[in-house]
Structures are given as C-alpha cells and as structure tokens.
Amino acid sequence: MAKNRYRDKEVKFFCTADELNRIDQKAAIAELDRSKYLRKMALEGYIIKRDFSSVEELVYEINKIGNNINQIARRANEVEYVTKDEIRYLKKQLEGIYSQIEKFYDEG
Template identity: 80%
Template sequence: MPKNRYRNKEVKFFVTGHEMEMIDKKAAIAELDRSKYLRKMALEGYIIKQDFSQVEQLVYEVNKIGNNINQVARRANEVEYVSLDDIKYLKKQLEGIYGQIEKFYDGG
C-alpha cells in the first residue's frame, strides 16, 4: 500500500457470495463502486431496529379471537343457534383488537 494514500487504513470483513451480490447490486443502484458504497454506509448509513413486541401481542390477541370464533361456530353447528351474548362478546374482543391496531399505527 503506498505511503502517501489519503486513506491509509484497511478494513476487512467476510461476506457470503449472496451478501456480496446484494452489496454490489445496492452499490450499482447508488451509482458507486463497492468501496465507496461500503465506506458511505459505514460512515453515514443507519440501522433501523424495530420492536415487534406490539405485533406479537396483536398476533396473540387475534389468535385468541380466532379460537373464540371457532368455539362459537362449533356450538352453532351443534345446536344451530348462537346467542346474542356470544355475538356481543366476540364484537367486544374485535373492538379491542381494532383499538390495539390503531394504537400500533399511531406509534403507541
């Protein structure tokens, strides 16, 4: 390496073939060579860390509702009748889910 280089520190890391292809594609889209692209991403890029705990809770609640709907449907098939209380209960649970979805999309 020439001594008079502006950038005289070398950084090495390993990637898979697929990762290299992805880096090259992104560099091409940015109209940069690989070295410039990686330097720019290392210095100016950012990582978005997403918290999916609300989504996991939402999935859990939706699964609960699905189980309850199945129970009501099973009962309706057995006795050919669904009570108003069952419908009100399911409606209340769905309203709770809608509230959680709104809260999620509002960043809450």
Template identity: 75%
Template sequence: MTKKRYRDKEVKFFVTENELDMIDKKAAVAELDRSKYLRKMAIEGLIIKRDFAEVEQLVYEINRIGNNINQVAKRANELDHVSKDDIRYLRKQLDTVYGQIEKFYDEG
C-alpha cells in the same frame, strides 16, 4: 517519498460471492464505487430493528378470538341460535385487535 493517505485505517470483512454482487449492484445504482458505497452505508446507513413483542401479543389475541369464535359456533350448532350479545362480544374483541394492529403500523 509516499503520500500519506487521508484515510489510513483499513477495515476488512468477508462476504459471499452473492453478497458481493448485491453490494456492487447497489453501489452502481447509487453511482458510487464499492469503497465509497460501503463507507457511506457504514457511517450513514440505517438499520431498522423492530420489536416483535407486540406482534406476539397480537397473535395471542387473535388465537383467543379464534377460540371464542369456535365456542360461539359450537353453541350455535347446539342451540341452533347465536345471540346478539355473542356477536357484539366477538366484534369488540376484533375491534381491539384491529386497533392494536393500526397502532403497531403507525409506530413503525
């Protein structure tokens, strides 16, 4: 008579040799056998998904600032002068982007 298993459902998936080595190394660090490690990760593991829409917006804003800097540089070369208002305007845009970057990292 065979003893009924507590865990009687089999889950099967395929990995590469490199992935299996990585799994085994992580299991060893956790001091678990492969089965216990995979079960624990599948049930309690954490997957972090980031929304990069904000990053795309930051890239857009940085590109805009770059264009504005180019315009100010062109004006400076033409007139041999840059106004304080131009510098304040660019500084304000940079401060806005820095604020968005800080907000992005604080939420992460």
C-alpha cells in the same frame, strides 16, 4: 500500507460471492467504487429495525378470538341458538383487536 495516506486504517470483513456481487451492483448504481460505497454506507447509511412484538401480541389475540368464535359456532350447532351475551363478548373482543391494529399503524 503507506504512511502518508489520509485514511490509514484498514477494515476487513467476509462475505459470500453473491453478497459481494450485490454490493458491487449497488455501488455501480450509486456511481461509487466499492470502497467509497461501503464507507458511505457504514458512516451514513442506516438500518431499519422494526419491532414486531405488537404484531405477535395481535396475532395471539386474533387466535384467541378465533377459538372463541369456534366454540360459539359449535354451541350454536348443538343447541341451535347463541345468546346476546356471547355476541356482545365477541364484539368487545373484536373492538379490542381493532384498537390494537390502529395502535400498530399509528406507531409504524
């Protein structure tokens, strides 16, 4: 490598032919050559990483409510009635789910 270059450090990485093609397409859209595009993305680009742990918790809670609804429906089919307490319990659980959904969207 020439010693009088401004950028005298070489960086290498491996990619597939498809990945290289996508990089070249994006570089062309940005009207940059591959080297300039990759340098700009490495130095100024960003990666968005979302934390979906709250979604996993929400799915878990929804599954629990689904199980409870199935149990109450089974009971209603067996004895042909559901108590007000059972309905209140389900409403309280649904309110908890709604608040978790709102929290997720507020954080997002």
